[in-house]
Amino acid sequence: MWIKNLLDVCGKELRKTVSDVGVLVFFIVVPLLYPLLYAYLYGREVVREVPVVAVDDCRSTTSREFLRKSDATPDLKIISYCSDMEEARNLLHRHKAYGVIYIPPELDRTLEEGRQATINLYCDMSGLLYYKAMLSGCTMVSLEMNRDIQMVRLSGMSDREKEVMTMPIGNEYVTMFNPTNGFQGFLIPAVLILVLQQTLVLGVAMMAGTEHERRRRGELVLGEEYSNPITVLGGKGLAYLLVYGFTATYVLCVVPWLFHMPQLWKLPTLVAFIVPFLLASIFFAISISFFVRDRESCFLLFVFVSVPLIFMSGISWPTSNMPAFWKVFAQIFPSTQGVNGFARINTSGALLQDVRYELIALWIQAAAYFMTSLFIYERLYRSDKMPGVEFVLAMRARARRNVRVAVRDIRNDIEEAAERILEHRKK
Amino acid sequence: MSMNSGFWAIVRRESARMLSRPLYGLSMVCAPLFCFIFFTTLMREGLPESLPAGVVDEDNSTVSRSILRNLDSYQQTEIIRQYANFAEAREAMQRNEIYGFFYIPKGTELKASSQQQPVISIYTNATYLIPSSLLYRDMKTMAVMAAAAAGREVLFAKGANMDQAMGFLQPIRMDMHALGNPWLNYNVYLSNTMLPAVLVLMVLMVTCFSIHTELKDGTAGEWLAMADDNILKAVSAKLFPQTMLFLLMALIYIVLLYGYLEFPAHNGFWPMMLAAGLLILASQGFAVFIASAIPSLRWSLSLCTLWGVLSIPISGFSFPVMGMPEALQAMSYMFPLRYYFLIYVDQALNGIPMVFSAWFYTALIVFLILPLVDISLLRKAAHEYTYLP
Numbered sequence: 001m002w003i004k005n006l007l008d009v010c011g012k013e014l015r016k017t018v019s020d021v022g023v024l025v026f027f028i029v030v031p032l033l034y035p036l037l038y039a040y041l042y043g044r045e046v047v048r049e050v051p052v053v054a055v056d057d058c059r060s061t062t063s064r065e066f067l068r069k070s071d072a073t074p075d076l077k078i079i080s081y082c083s084d085m086e087e088a089r090n091l092l093h094r095h096k097a098y099g100v101i102y103i104p105p106e107l108d109r110t111l112e113e114g115r116q117a118t119i120n121l122y123c124d125m126s127g128l129l130y131y132k133a134m135l136s137g138c139t140m141v142s143l144e145m146n147r148d149i150q151m152v153r154l155s156g157m158s159d160r161e162k163e164v165m166t167m168p169i170g171n172e173y174v175t176m177f178n179p180t181n182g183f184q185g186f187l188i189p190a191v192l193i194l195v196l197q198q199t200l201v202l203g204v205a206m207m208a209g210t211e212h213e214r215r216r217r218g219e220l221v222l223g224e225e226y227s228n229p230i231t232v233l234g235g236k237g238l239a240y241l242l243v244y245g246f247t248a249t250y251v252l253c254v255v256p257w258l259f260h261m262p263q264l265w266k267l268p269t270l271v272a273f274i275v276p277f278l279l280a281s282i283f284f285a286i287s288i289s290f291f292v293r294d295r296e297s298c299f300l301l302f303v304f305v306s307v308p309l310i311f312m313s314g315i316s317w318p319t320s321n322m323p324a325f326w327k328v329f330a331q332i333f334p335s336t337q338g339v340n341g342f343a344r345i346n347t348s349g350a351l352l353q354d355v356r357y358e359l360i361a362l363w364i365q366a367a368a369y370f371m372t373s374l375f376i377y378e379r380l381y382r383s384d385k386m387p388g389v390e391f392v393l394a395m396r397a398r399a400r401r402n403v404r405v406a407v408r409d410i411r412n413d414i415e416e417a418a419e420r421i422l423e424h425r426k427k
Numbered sequence: 428m429s430m431n432s433g434f435w436a437i438v439r440r441e442s443a444r445m446l447s448r449p450l451y452g453l454s455m456v457c458a459p460l461f462c463f464i465f466f467t468t469l470m471r472e473g474l475p476e477s478l479p480a481g482v483v484d485e486d487n488s489t490v491s492r493s494i495l496r497n498l499d500s501y502q503q504t505e506i507i508r509q510y511a512n513f514a515e516a517r518e519a520m521q522r523n524e525i526y527g528f529f530y531i532p533k534g535t536e537l538k539a540s541s542q543q544q545p546v547i548s549i550y551t552n553a554t555y556l557i558p559s560s561l562l563y564r565d566m567k568t569m570a571v572m573a574a575a576a577a578g579r580e581v582l583f584a585k586g587a588n589m590d591q592a593m594g595f596l597q598p599i600r601m602d603m604h605a606l607g608n609p610w611l612n613y614n615v616y617l618s619n620t621m622l623p624a625v626l627v628l629m630v631l632m633v634t635c636f637s638i639h640t641e642l643k644d645g646t647a648g649e650w651l652a653m654a655d656d657n658i659l660k661a662v663s664a665k666l667f668p669q670t671m672l673f674l675l676m677a678l679i680y681i682v683l684l685y686g687y688l689e690f691p692a693h694n695g696f697w698p699m700m701l702a703a704g705l706l707i708l709a710s711q712g713f714a715v716f717i718a719s720a721i722p723s724l725r726w727s728l729s730l731c732t733l734w735g736v737l738s739i740p741i742s743g744f745s746f747p748v749m750g751m752p753e754a755l756q757a758m759s760y761m762f763p764l765r766y767y768f769l770i771y772v773d774q775a776l777n778g779i780p781m782v783f784s785a786w787f788y789t790a791l792i793v794f795l796i797l798p799l800v801d802i803s804l805l806r807k808a809a810h811e812y813t814y815l816p
Contacts, residue, residue, distance in 0.1 A: 022725050040752060041740055047750035066599070092606075093779045095769070107599075115594040118602045125608040126772040127747045128616055132560065135603055142599045149598045169494075169539060170546040171570035173563065175553040176520065183746050186556040293450070296640075299728050300454040300632050303736065304625055308465045317613065318526065318558040321475040323468055340523065347554045350521040 002231050009235025016207070017243060022295065026203035031195055031247045038191050039259040045182025049077040050133040052099040053088045056081065058107040066119065066141060070101060075137030098130040099123045101138065111149065177262060177348040185261055189346050190315040192251050193338040196278070198306050200244065201285040205298035208289035229377035233286070233370070240282045248274055256346065264349030272352055273341050276362040280334035283369035290376045313339035337361045432653045437664035440653065445668060454629055455669070459676045462625040463683055466618045473612040477505040478558045480566070481528035483516045484509060488536035494547070494573045504565040526558040527551035527566060557613070607691055607776035615690050619775065620744040620768050622680045623703060627710045627764050628735030630673055634666060634714035635731040638805070639724035647809035658806035662798070666711055677703035685775070693778020702770040702788070709763040709794035716797045719805035738764035766790045
């Protein structure tokens with residue numbers, strides 16, 4: 001009965017998983033702790049109070065007001081007022097500050113003359129967030145001061161008139177779905193999905209490596225006593241799906257909740273999306289685990305892949321601007337669809353029809369990787385490189401030969417007896 | 428000394444071991460090369476251009492249309508579609524068709540002409556942080572310009588010239604200078620640390636794996652005997668061919684970044700090559716330290732892997748270290764890649780005198796000599812250790 005066999009394989013696979021510490025680390029411990037570490041790392045979302053230095057060559061009320069207001073923004077913190085650029089540069093070089101605000105001597109005079117004055121900002125480009133902080137902080141201050149300057153120049157009009165005159169059409173900015181506009185909200189969903197896929201790959205590959213080592217030693221490996229590879233594959237897939245049902249619930253639901261991240265999913269949508277993702281990842285893992293020759297080589301082969309994979313998903317560098325080759329190449333990994341789908345379901349509250357493309361792609365991947373796993377399993381069974389199978393076949397052949405010999409012996413005995421009886425009767 | 432012992436004999440033996448298994452070739456050459464090519468080609472545009480954005484014009488007036496005409500003239504933003512209402516645009520964003528949109532509400536023209544200051548809104552999808560930030564920058568400028576265009580017309584009508592008009596509309600202007608990377612090139616920003624990061628990860632894993640495989644396969648006795656039971660000699664000879672191969676990989680990425688792609692390297696080739704070489708040696712040193720401290724292949728390899736993977740965020744090149752919790756800020760000093768990143772900022776990006784980076788170079792050398800602390804444990808393990816799966 002195939003269903004009994006399937007459940008049998010599933011049970012044995014679960015037992016094997018639980019009894020192997022190395023695999024348990026991948027299936028349970030890493031998914032448990034690694035996302036927490038990442039969420040903790042990016043917990044503050046944005047950088048505040050970026051240290052900058054000021055060089056004020058104007059030394060007027062206006063320049064002091066500008067610097068005071070910049071210091072008061074949440075983005076910037078003026079750590080020192082330098083007498084010249086040389087001194088400021090020195091602080092920059094010693095990583096004490098990440099930017100310089102330079103106010104030229106002619107600031108006041110230019111403003112008096114009614115012309116446009118310039119304030120120079122110099123920013124260290126070792127991190128783009130410094131640039132962002134400096135630009136947004138100073139722009140905010142300059143907008144505010146510009147408004148004040150205009151108000152003074154327009155004295156004689158009513159306040160409302162002035163406002164309309166200076167800003168005839170206003171604007172407002174809304175960052176949707178990731179309200180703090182921070183790192184955690186954008187990177188963590190991708191990390192979570194990647195953790196699921198990569199731990200599956202590593203765990204399954206480690207088991208495959210162990211099996212390979214045992215086969216080399218001529219020991220029997222689970223599954224080979226069942227003749228049908230579909231049963232073996234189905235049983236294993238079911239076992240991993242059961243384990244990852246729990247792991248995924250924790251990683252995708254509990255972790256974001258612990259860190260107060262946006263969670264806009266509806267349960268049926270999430271389940272309908274994650275199940276094909278897990279299936280695709282499981283059979284992807286089984287397919288590539290055949291390249292693993294021993295227990296520990298999975299580290300060397302698969303860990304580094306996470307780094308390009310996170311970029312392939314398009315969560316960082318936008319998909320719309322990727323070279324066509326990488327866009328297509330990225331489609332073969334479940335994580336690409338997984339990250340895009342989950343990020344939108346979780347963070348932007350997308351519904352199933354909004355992630356239709358990803359969903360279909362995941363089902364196709366699941367089916368395709370099931371077929372490749374099946375193909376490789378079939379070949380493994382037929383392959384004569386496998387001492388396990390050879391052993392079984394040899395035993396079976398010997399048993400058959402023994403039976404044949406026994407039958408022949410019995411037949412000989414009977415014939416002999418019959419002859420003897422016939423001889424006896426003749427007498 | 429017999430033919431089968433001594434430094435060079437172990438080097439020959441290790442080279443043969445490396446050649447005998449495709450695993451080494453895959454992880455030491457193919458994996459880094461793949462990543463080198465992947466990252467540099469992925470972001471070859473430098474700064475994303477023509478990011479898809481949308482527009483919702485519920486006003487449909489002369490004013491709103493004149494705003495729309497101005498929108499499409501920016502390099503980084505491409506208005507791909509006009510949506511009928513807010514919900515439609517939001518759904519397009521959820522489907523990932525656009526990264527942001529403008530919303531011009533009904534009554535904009537009416538309010539503008541009756542001096543009630545209408546507001547147009549900018550929405551971006553911050554689930555995708557980079558395109559969202561870039562779009563915001565463009566769209567904000569567009570909105571301000573659209574508003575200014577209206578004000579400028581009034582001033583021109585009053586007889587002001589361009590200079591005076593700008594002096595009134597924007598009395599103080601910000602002039603931003605991005606030091607070292609004036610193009611805000613993301614390829615420069617990310618690849619400069621991503622490529623060595625992948626290499627560090629592979630160095631940590633391969634070093635730890637190759638040492639502990641000796642113990643697992645039961646060949647450690649033979650290996651130590653060849654070095655006359657001198658563990659330092661045994662390890663350095665064993666790692667020598669790996670060092671050479673990894674240095675070659677480092678040379679390849681340095682030439683790729685600063686030679687072929689012409690990324691800024693203000694102090695030239697040598698400071699960066701020195702940093703890359705020391706980074707490799709530091710990673711090897713750190714891996715030997717871990718391999719000696721933890722006499723289990725899987726656990727020491729796990730720790731090395733964790734270190735390699737963690738060094739990417741904790742080096743602080745994407746999210747600054749000063750924005751991390753204090754505990755992690757302190758931990759960042761324990762990662763070789765962090766020092767490499769600081770050297771890169773000084774030597775390649777900012778081009779300041781090498782004396783400013785002297786401490787960072789020294790720190791990398793400290794990682795290299797770190798194994799001296801506990802390498803005797805490895806010798807003991809090599810004699811007594813039994814492999815546990």
